[in-house]
Amino acid sequence: MVSLMSALCFRGPSPVLGGQAPKNNCVTAQCHSGMLKTKHIHPAAEPCDTCHQAVSTPHPDKQEAEKKQAKGKKKAKGTDKKKGKNFKLTESVLKLCYQCHAEFGTMKSLHPPVKDGMCTTCHDPHDSAQPKLLARPVKDLCLSCHSAKTNHKYVHLPTAQGDCTSCHNPHQSANARLLVKDGAELCFPCHSDMQDKIKKKVVHHALDAGCTSCHDPHGSASKKFLVAGGAAVCFPCHAEIESKLTASAKSSHAPIKSEQGCASCHSPHASDEPKLLLKAGKNLCLDCHKDLIKKAQTVFHGPVRDGCTPCHDPHGAPNEKLLIKPYSAEFYVTYNDNEFPLCFSCHNRDLLRFPTTSYATGFRDGDKNLHFLHVNRKDRGKRCKACHMVHASENPKLIADRVPFGKWNLPLKFVKTENGGGCSPGCHKPYAYDRKNPAKGAPPAADKAKPKKKK
Numbered sequence: 001m002v003s004l005m006s007a008l009c010f011r012g013p014s015p016v017l018g019g020q021a022p023k024n025n026c027v028t029a030q031c032h033s034g035m036l037k038t039k040h041i042h043p044a045a046e047p048c049d050t051c052h053q054a055v056s057t058p059h060p061d062k063q064e065a066e067k068k069q070a071k072g073k074k075k076a077k078g079t080d081k082k083k084g085k086n087f088k089l090t091e092s093v094l095k096l097c098y099q100c101h102a103e104f105g106t107m108k109s110l111h112p113p114v115k116d117g118m119c120t121t122c123h124d125p126h127d128s129a130q131p132k133l134l135a136r137p138v139k140d141l142c143l144s145c146h147s148a149k150t151n152h153k154y155v156h157l158p159t160a161q162g163d164c165t166s167c168h169n170p171h172q173s174a175n176a177r178l179l180v181k182d183g184a185e186l187c188f189p190c191h192s193d194m195q196d197k198i199k200k201k202v203v204h205h206a207l208d209a210g211c212t213s214c215h216d217p218h219g220s221a222s223k224k225f226l227v228a229g230g231a232a233v234c235f236p237c238h239a240e241i242e243s244k245l246t247a248s249a250k251s252s253h254a255p256i257k258s259e260q261g262c263a264s265c266h267s268p269h270a271s272d273e274p275k276l277l278l279k280a281g282k283n284l285c286l287d288c289h290k291d292l293i294k295k296a297q298t299v300f301h302g303p304v305r306d307g308c309t310p311c312h313d314p315h316g317a318p319n320e321k322l323l324i325k326p327y328s329a330e331f332y333v334t335y336n337d338n339e340f341p342l343c344f345s346c347h348n349r350d351l352l353r354f355p356t357t358s359y360a361t362g363f364r365d366g367d368k369n370l371h372f373l374h375v376n377r378k379d380r381g382k383r384c385k386a387c388h389m390v391h392a393s394e395n396p397k398l399i400a401d402r403v404p405f406g407k408w409n410l411p412l413k414f415v416k417t418e419n420g421g422g423c424s425p426g427c428h429k430p431y432a433y434d435r436k437n438p439a440k441g442a443p444p445a446a447d448k449a450k451p452k453k454k455k
Contacts, residue, residue: 041127044100051096051125056086093117093125107172109179114171122170138162152219159218167217183210200270206237207269214268223259230261241315249316255288256315265314281307297392302346304391311342311390331405333383335375343384352376363397365420366438387412399423 026048027035036045044050089096094117104114113121122141123133134141139162143150149159158166167186168178175182184207188195198207206213214233215225222229235242245252255264262268265284266276273280279287282300285308286292293304303310312322319326325342333339335352351361351371363370374382384390388398395401396416402409405426413424420439422432432439 035126038127038129040129040131040133042125042133045126051089051091052087053090054087059086093119104172107174109173109176111169111171111178138164149218152216153221154223154225155219156217156225183207187211194269197267198270201272202274202276203270204268204276230259231256232261234262244313245316248318250318251320251322252316253314253322281305293392294394296394297389299394299396299398300392301390301398310346328383331383331386332379333375333381334378335381340384362435363433364435365433366435368433368438370433 026032097119104110122135124135128134130137142164167180169180173179179186214227216227220226226233258264265278267278271277277284282304311324313324317323323342325345327342352375354360355369355372356367357369358367361369361371386403387400389400393399395414399414400412402411410426415422419436420434424430
């Protein structure tokens with residue numbers, strides 16, 4: 001620093017020019033005429049011998065220059081053909097810069113040009129039209145090395161505008177990739193709404209590694225700068241879901257294949273619901289499946305109350321309709337103990353095993369098991385949906401008003417009583433049942449009470 005100050009304060013004959021005062025200023029119409037003319041001038045550039053010294057005298061060697069000019073060669077710029085350059089830097093570039101500027105290399109990340117002492121790769125040592133004596137505008141300067149950063153369909157605004165130093169320190173940083181802040185803290189100054197979002201009960205674990213776990217901070221072929229489109233952005237962490245969809249799924253949930261992918265049902269950042277769901281339970285499913293449950297259907301199947309997933313896999317399944325276990329689509333089913341595995345994930349199979357029972361089912365006339373009667377027929381065994389709705393119903397026990405039978409919507413006309421009930425369906429004559437006092441096939445009480453229509 002002392003030598004630098006001495007050079008800056010020198011007003012007599014220049015010691016670096018062989019003890020002779022220069023005959024002309026360095027910046028003249030004949031020499032270095034383009035220097036020190038722009039908006040930002042390096043203070044150390046005046047006088048020149050702050051950084052430069054002669055290795056031979058005189059400088060410039062006019063005689064040698066005239067000889068070369070006479071031979072039709074380019075005008076010499078401080079170069080002697082025999083002796084080489086007749087001026088040089090007083091120190092290496094890095095040491096010269098560190099005489100005034102604090103030394104770098106004390107932090108985790110160091111920009112390679114800084115590490116290699118290539119300060120003049122980015123800065124003009126004399127003058128520049130750019131702030132901080134940059135050799136070019138920031139965008140052009142950075143892209144001269146990092147040209148691929150803008151080659152995307154969707155480009156992050158700071159990248160597109162060349163504001164690279166919003167996120168990166170150009171010299172050194174305590175963080176990886178020369179970032180000015182670590183993890184999500186880098187993104188919050190612009191994306192301030194995210195600070196409130198991640199205060200919710202369940203936060204995506206991907207945020208532990210920062211936003212770049214899912215987003216490319218420069219640009220991407222996908223919207224929102226996602227590193228991959230749709231569900232593909234999730235699969236690197238959720239490989240079991242990808243495997244389920246590609247290996248064994250006979251049916252897959254349509255939203256997964258959409259542009260929005262998993263974010264159709266899950267919040268990618270945080271949620272107050274388990275599994276980062278956008279809404280609780282059935283309310284999420286009914287956003288898309290709007291006609292599945294009618295307004296009048298107030299009796300819900302237990303799995304629907306619990307959010308549909310007891311019966312359906314929300315991603316993909318080896319069965320139709322995303323069912324976690326098989327369920328026959330046929331109206332008539334010959335029963336055995338392997339049938340209806342989906343229903344008997346929750347229900348007790350005893351309700352179909354015994355012709356008489358006092359405990360296995362409430363659908364009995366005395367102890368006569370009417371579930372057994374409907375299902376255990378070799379030629380006309382019925383599946384559960386022959387009488388029950390699977391999601392919701394207007395009637396107790398999820399009994400349907402009508403069930404599809406070919407092209408006919410077969411009416412059931414179910415009536416519930418205190419100890420049983422009855423039906424007058426299109427498939428058989430009216431029957432009633434009573435758990436305490438066997439009805440012996442009498443019509444349902446509600447039917448008896450109805451007045452006959454006048455002819």
